[in-house]
Amino acid sequence: MLELQMRHAFGDLDLELAFRSEARTLALFGHSGAGKTSVLNAIAGLLEPRSGRIVLDGEVLLDTAAGVRVPIAQRRIGYVFQDGRLFPHLSVRHNLLYGAPARDATYRTEFDGIVDLLELGPLLERRPHNLSGGERQRVAVGRALLSHPRALLLDEPLTGLHAEARVQVLDYLRRLKQELRVFTVLVTHHADEVGALADEVVRLSAGRIVRQVPIAEFVARRAAFAAKEP
Amino acid sequence: MTALTPDEWQALGLSLRVGLIAVVAALPFALALAWLLSRKRFPGRALLESLLFLPLILPPVVTGYALLALFGVHGPLGELLGAFGIVVAFRWTGAVIAAAVMGFPLLVLSIRAAFDGVDRRLEAAAETLGAGAWRRFATITLPLSLRGIVAGCVLAFARAFGEFGATISFVSNIPGETRTLPIAIYELLNTPAGMPGVQRLALVSLLVALVASVSAAFVAGGAPWRRREDA
Numbered sequence A: 001m002l003e004l005q006m007r008h009a010f011g012d013l014d015l016e017l018a019f020r021s022e023a024r025t026l027a028l029f030g031h032s033g034a035g036k037t038s039v040l041n042a043i044a045g046l047l048e049p050r051s052g053r054i055v056l057d058g059e060v061l062l063d064t065a066a067g068v069r070v071p072i073a074q075r076r077i078g079y080v081f082q083d084g085r086l087f088p089h090l091s092v093r094h095n096l097l098y099g100a101p102a103r104d105a106t107y108r109t110e111f112d113g114i115v116d117l118l119e120l121g122p123l124l125e126r127r128p129h130n131l132s133g134g135e136r137q138r139v140a141v142g143r144a145l146l147s148h149p150r151a152l153l154l155d156e157p158l159t160g161l162h163a164e165a166r167v168q169v170l171d172y173l174r175r176l177k178q179e180l181r182v183f184t185v186l187v188t189h190h191a192d193e194v195g196a197l198a199d200e201v202v203r204l205s206a207g208r209i210v211r212q213v214p215i216a217e218f219v220a221r222r223a224a225f226a227a228k229e230p
Numbered sequence B: 001m002t003a004l005t006p007d008e009w010q011a012l013g014l015s016l017r018v019g020l021i022a023v024v025a026a027l028p029f030a031l032a033l034a035w036l037l038s039r040k041r042f043p044g045r046a047l048l049e050s051l052l053f054l055p056l057i058l059p060p061v062v063t064g065y066a067l068l069a070l071f072g073v074h075g076p077l078g079e080l081l082g083a084f085g086i087v088v089a090f091r092w093t094g095a096v097i098a099a100a101v102m103g104f105p106l107l108v109l110s111i112r113a114a115f116d117g118v119d120r121r122l123e124a125a126a127e128t129l130g131a132g133a134w135r136r137f138a139t140i141t142l143p144l145s146l147r148g149i150v151a152g153c154v155l156a157f158a159r160a161f162g163e164f165g166a167t168i169s170f171v172s173n174i175p176g177e178t179r180t181l182p183i184a185i186y187e188l189l190n191t192p193a194g195m196p197g198v199q200r201l202a203l204v205s206l207l208v209a210l211v212a213s214v215s216a217a218f219v220a221g222g223a224p225w226r227r228r229e230d231a
Helices: A036-044 A092-097 A105-117 A133-146 A163-179 A191-197 A215-228 B006-039 B045-057 B060-071 B076-082 B092-116 B120-128 B133-161 B165-171 B181-189 B195-219 B224-230
Strands: A002-010 A013-021 A025-029 A051-056 A059-063 A077-080 A151-155 A183-188 A200-205 A208-214
Touching: A002 A036, A013 A036, A013 A200, A013 A208, A025 A036, A025 A191, A036 A051, A036 A077, A036 A151, A036 A183, A077 A133, A077 B120, A092 A105, A092 A133, A105 A133, A105 A163, A133 A151, A133 A163, A163 A191, A183 A191, A191 A215, A200 A215, A208 A215, B006 B045, B006 B092, B006 B133, B006 B181, B006 B195, B045 B060, B045 B092, B060 B076, B060 B092, B060 B165, B092 B133, B092 B165, B120 B133, B133 B195, B165 B181, B181 B195
Parallel strands: A025 A183, A025 A200, A077 A151, A151 A183
Antiparallel strands: A002 A013, A002 A051, A051 A059, A200 A208
């Protein structure tokens, strides 16, 4: 469960929003510059809002009024950045293991499970510069998952991919949703990604929440909107 | 041109030893200072940067005099070291200090440029994966700056190897102890019939400078993964 309330201003954007969600996959949907990535950065701790309170699964990650700010490294948030941000000097294997906690007996099974799920086996000894865009995003997702996150943040994970890779990564993300039970926040400006992955949608525009709706209502609204189009 | 004489070999060996030890000794301080200048904003930062450049701007003889005033037997640091039985003035260890001080700005500037070149977003990604400050530095910042650090070491070594003014003012010209290669050349220049020795040592200096310069350029050429991505 995620409770978020924040106020922040930078550049032309004045961000002021509050929401609470119990969905397993929440989509933050809106045009570029709506403030979606800022919300992810605030959850991960990469952005400290001027004021705000963020509670994830009952743990207060940030409460500016009470002076609480859990350090980024201790938040256990798996962040899949838009550009992947794989470590260029490390192999795929070592990228995947970077955030993995101490290597106990279960780590091997878990590692193999994620590698199988995302079909990363043939890529393990490669360096990021030898991967395609879709492969990089799959490694980034695997790396985030192996860090045992309480929440997975996906920032436009399909942006910049060509059509075939988009379909492929979307399919992997769907599989992840079915097989792993990790609370996920998806940021996107593509309605089809929202429809394929989310359970609930928070629509943002110019730093404000326009509406928060369950996925069925979002899909119905989109269908109605499409029907009106000539 | 004949082979090097035993005295010339001694001067060459001493210069190599002084240069290497100076770089190794200065490296941890240079890494710390470069990281501080690259990553932190703090009061007095501009002053620190200006002080860092001093050995490059001051006449080396003045730097040598300052070192003598500090590390001499009656200098504040000299007295402190003397309490532990350590004397550096007029010793080869003093030559190491002089070389380290003169090479330090080049070392810091190269390493800082390398740190500045590391994508900070990668460090942020590592942080979200649970890496603390030391781990981020050791596993992301340091390996991604390695070429710049090695290039800085080569340049600082070359500077230390050729150091003359600060060394001669601080530790003088003692054969076998502080007579480094440049000081040996100076000595031979003032010696009747010393010209062949000058030529031999000048050639050796040229070779060392060329090797250092070429290897620094080669090392700083960029990581293979960057080169391919830039292509």
